[in-house]
Amino acid sequence: MTEITDFHAWPDAHGRFGDFGGIYVAETLMEPLAELTAAYEKLRTDPDFIAELDRDLKYYVGRPSPVYHAERLSKHVGGARIVLKREDLNHTGAHKINNTVGQALVARYMGKSRIIAETGAGQHGVASATVAARMGLKCIVYMGAVDIERQKINVYRMRLLGAEVVPVTSGSKTLKDALNEAMRDWVTNVADTFYIIGTVAGPHPYPQMVRDFNAIVGREARAQTIEQFGRLPDVVTACVGGGSNAIGIFHAFLNDRDVRIVGAEAAGDGIETGRHAASLAAGKPGVLHGNRTYVLSDANGQIVETHSVSAGLDYPGVGPEHAFLKDAGRAEYVGVTDDEALEAFHLLARTEGILAALESSHAIAQAIKLARELPPDGLVLANLSGRGDKDVHTIAAREGIEL
Amino acid sequence: MSRIDRRFAALKAAGRTGLIPFVTAGDPSPDGVVALLHGLVAAGADLIELGVPFSDPMADGPVIQHASERAIAKGVGLANVLAWVAAFRENDTETPIVLMGYLNPLEMYGYAAFAEDAVDAGVDGVLMVDCPLEESHVLEPLRQAGLQQILLASPTTTEARVGALCEAAAGFLYYVSFAGITGAAQLSTGDIAARVAGIRARSKAPVAVGFGVRDAAGAKAIGEFADAVVIGSALVDRIAGATSADDAVGRARDFLAPIRAALDAR
Numbered sequence: 001m002t003e004i005t006d007f008h009a010w011p012d013a014h015g016r017f018g019d020f021g022g023i024y025v026a027e028t029l030m031e032p033l034a035e036l037t038a039a040y041e042k043l044r045t046d047p048d049f050i051a052e053l054d055r056d057l058k059y060y061v062g063r064p065s066p067v068y069h070a071e072r073l074s075k076h077v078g079g080a081r082i083v084l085k086r087e088d089l090n091h092t093g094a095h096k097i098n099n100t101v102g103q104a105l106v107a108r109y110m111g112k113s114r115i116i117a118e119t120g121a122g123q124h125g126v127a128s129a130t131v132a133a134r135m136g137l138k139c140i141v142y143m144g145a146v147d148i149e150r151q152k153i154n155v156y157r158m159r160l161l162g163a164e165v166v167p168v169t170s171g172s173k174t175l176k177d178a179l180n181e182a183m184r185d186w187v188t189n190v191a192d193t194f195y196i197i198g199t200v201a202g203p204h205p206y207p208q209m210v211r212d213f214n215a216i217v218g219r220e221a222r223a224q225t226i227e228q229f230g231r232l233p234d235v236v237t238a239c240v241g242g243g244s245n246a247i248g249i250f251h252a253f254l255n256d257r258d259v260r261i262v263g264a265e266a267a268g269d270g271i272e273t274g275r276h277a278a279s280l281a282a283g284k285p286g287v288l289h290g291n292r293t294y295v296l297s298d299a300n301g302q303i304v305e306t307h308s309v310s311a312g313l314d315y316p317g318v319g320p321e322h323a324f325l326k327d328a329g330r331a332e333y334v335g336v337t338d339d340e341a342l343e344a345f346h347l348l349a350r351t352e353g354i355l356a357a358l359e360s361s362h363a364i365a366q367a368i369k370l371a372r373e374l375p376p377d378g379l380v381l382a383n384l385s386g387r388g389d390k391d392v393h394t395i396a397a398r399e400g401i402e403l
Numbered sequence: 404m405s406r407i408d409r410r411f412a413a414l415k416a417a418g419r420t421g422l423i424p425f426v427t428a429g430d431p432s433p434d435g436v437v438a439l440l441h442g443l444v445a446a447g448a449d450l451i452e453l454g455v456p457f458s459d460p461m462a463d464g465p466v467i468q469h470a471s472e473r474a475i476a477k478g479v480g481l482a483n484v485l486a487w488v489a490a491f492r493e494n495d496t497e498t499p500i501v502l503m504g505y506l507n508p509l510e511m512y513g514y515a516a517f518a519e520d521a522v523d524a525g526v527d528g529v530l531m532v533d534c535p536l537e538e539s540h541v542l543e544p545l546r547q548a549g550l551q552q553i554l555l556a557s558p559t560t561t562e563a564r565v566g567a568l569c570e571a572a573a574g575f576l577y578y579v580s581f582a583g584i585t586g587a588a589q590l591s592t593g594d595i596a597a598r599v600a601g602i603r604a605r606s607k608a609p610v611a612v613g614f615g616v617r618d619a620a621g622a623k624a625i626g627e628f629a630d631a632v633v634i635g636s637a638l639v640d641r642i643a644g645a646t647s648a649d650d651a652v653g654r655a656r657d658f659l660a661p662i663r664a665a666l667d668a669r
Contacts, residue, residue: 014537024506024533026462027555028579030564170468176459183461190559287506287533288459292541300480301508302458 004328007254010321015204017324023203025290029183032190037205039110044212049109056101057216060134061091063098065217067224067381072351079371080234080378084354084364085221085249087385094357094386095217095245096127100196102213104131107194114138114193118182120147120175120241121312121359122154123386124198129163139163142181144174147311154390172305175315179289199242200319203290207319214248221381222252229379235260235370238383239362240333241277241313243322245385254330263322264366266308267335277306279318280326280333288317294326309338309394310358312386336362344368345388345395357386358394406527407499407551407574410449411609411630420666421631422447422622423611424638424659425503427454427467428484429474435648436487442652444498447663452530452633455484455504462532466636470643481508481517485524492525501528501553501574506541514541518548528553528574536564536571546573555579556602558594565602572608575631580612596628603630619665626666634662 010017015037023033043049057063065086074082087095100117107115115132117139119125125141132139141158145167148155158165171177179202186195197206200214218236225233236253238246240263253259268276276282279294286295288303296304296316308314325331341358344365348354356364360383367382374380388395396403404412414421424443428436443451456474460467488500502521509517509531521529528551534542535555542552551574556565558580568576580595595612603610612625613633622632641658645651
């Protein structure tokens with residue numbers, strides 16, 4: 001690959017990030033995607049749209065979220081300063097709302113009356129149901145039957161918000177199958193339906209649009225670290241499933257070449273066991289869900305079932321921009337195991353009084369590793385992408401505690 | 404002239420409408436695939452679409468998805484599919500075979516390696532559901548090797564895209580008659596007829612129509628204005644419960660015979 005001078009210049013006109021991304025979908029979806037691309041291209045520079053989005057982010061989501069210096073955690077670890085971007089403090093408790101607020105606005109500007117979404121952990125489903133309720137749009141959420149079982153609270157939360165949760169029983173009954181089912185719904189009902197994809201995957205323009213709506217995380221964090229610490233961080237880290245919170249915080253730093261960027265993927269029981277979801281660390285380039293990216297598949301090209309204690313990271317692909325950043329050498333992607341994430345969860349809870357989502361606990365674990373490599377005046381910025389209330393049952397069950 | 408081109412030229416010369424059955428490779432039984440392919444030809448198939456099983460068939464309905472899942476559970480992969488085509492070619496060098504599926508199995512096999520092995524096996528074309536014209540650069544090694552990429556058009560395809568598709572079409576152009584997933588809902592024949600007429604007038608390649616054709620009446624209605632009719636989910640559904648390879652062949656024959664007759668009665 002040729003030397004990249006501006007990491008903010010992607011994707012290109014074809015929706016590609018170098019060899020990755022693109023529009024790998026059935027013919028029936030080409031026109032709906034072209035319509036969406038045209039609408040989004042217009043809206044992203046439309047002053048009225050931007051003003052409305054900014055108002056929603058400020059007064060409904062509660063932005064900006066703080067950057068918090070986790071002093072007791074840093075001291076306990078005994079390395080560099082660890083600072084946390086507190087996306088867990090957003091309305092609905094995660095970064096996902098940044099994207100759904102944006103896409104719901106796009107849906108309204110396009111005149112669509114029905115919203116569909118897929119969800120894994122349920123966070124994106126809740127965030128979609130939330131904005132649909134607020135805008136008075138009908139909302140259908142596709143969710144794998146296995147995920148419904150392990151995320152009961154979020155399922156009930158979506159129903160409280162007026163959404164219909166449709167169990168998906170095909171394939172592995174998890175996020176990827178929910179995504180397939182949502183695509184089918186969209187193909188069939190495209191005239192009145194807007195599909196809110198929850199991560200930076202899918203066909204163009206989704207990886208770009210979802211990134212743009214989450215990029216506020218990094219823009220704020222960059223300005224906040226300069227303001228609070230008088231400098232940029234040495235390293236930025238975030239957990240990577242589909243990769244929306246990660247690209248959100250990474251993007252503003254991509255052209256700051258001195259800032260190291262590290263994504264933490266779910267290594268599950270350990271990459272060597274095969275029971276993991278580390279598409280970038282252990283996968284190969286392939287095509288899944290409308291884009292070319294790193295995927296986890298077997299020798300026959302069948303997508304394999306992944307494993308992570310965190311439902312939100314349990315995905316066999318990854319956003320194409322991450323694949324691009326990996327191959328360009330701009331970002332590193334490493335695995336964090338279930339056990340390491342759990343240990344970080346407990347450490348953060350006891351030293352800082354913060355219950356992190358299991359997804360975000362992977363980023364905390366990685367931040368701890370990175371802090372140990374740096375001197376005390378070093379600065380590690382981690383994206384605390386969501387709060388852990390939804391996970392307390394999973395954690396209790398794993399530790400043999402009956403609630 | 405390719406095998407597909409020769410077949411469509413012969414159909415045109417004879418004034419016949421082509422019949423293109425689809426089956427998923429390895430379903431209902433991996434042992435019976437070659438016999439089933441010959442059975443389809445005996446029942447009147449002019450060209451065969453052979454589905455390469457994929458774990459995440461985004462654009463297919465439950466019938467074909469389940470067929471894929473069953474085949475994958477029996478260990479069916481792209482290499483098996485190519486071996487079956489090669490075995491079929493030992494006794495049939497005339498019936499074109501198009502592999503239908505998704506890109507990821509080709510990505511893992513390697514495009515160049517696949518192109519070479521597919522040509523050796525006697526495959527004539529590929530229809531990659533998740534590879535629209537805009538991304539077909541990835542299939543360049545296949546075209547170089549002489550395989551034809553079958554392109555699709557659909558009710559949501561704009562006139563501008565139809566023009567590009569008609570220009571790029573090779574083998575035949577596959578018109579998806581329903582905007583949803585395979586095997587769902589009813590046809591509205593009038594709409595399809597008008598659209599297909601417009602496409603046929605512009606396309607360099609013949610136009611086959613599929614998605615939603617379930618029986619002789621549906622096939623006959625489509626046959627009035629298409630160069631060929633594709634039958635997929637309904638056939639897969641019919642042979643799914645077969646108790647043996649012979650039973651599958653028998654079921655396919657019983658299902659296709661009235662459709663063939665209806666097309667020939669025009």
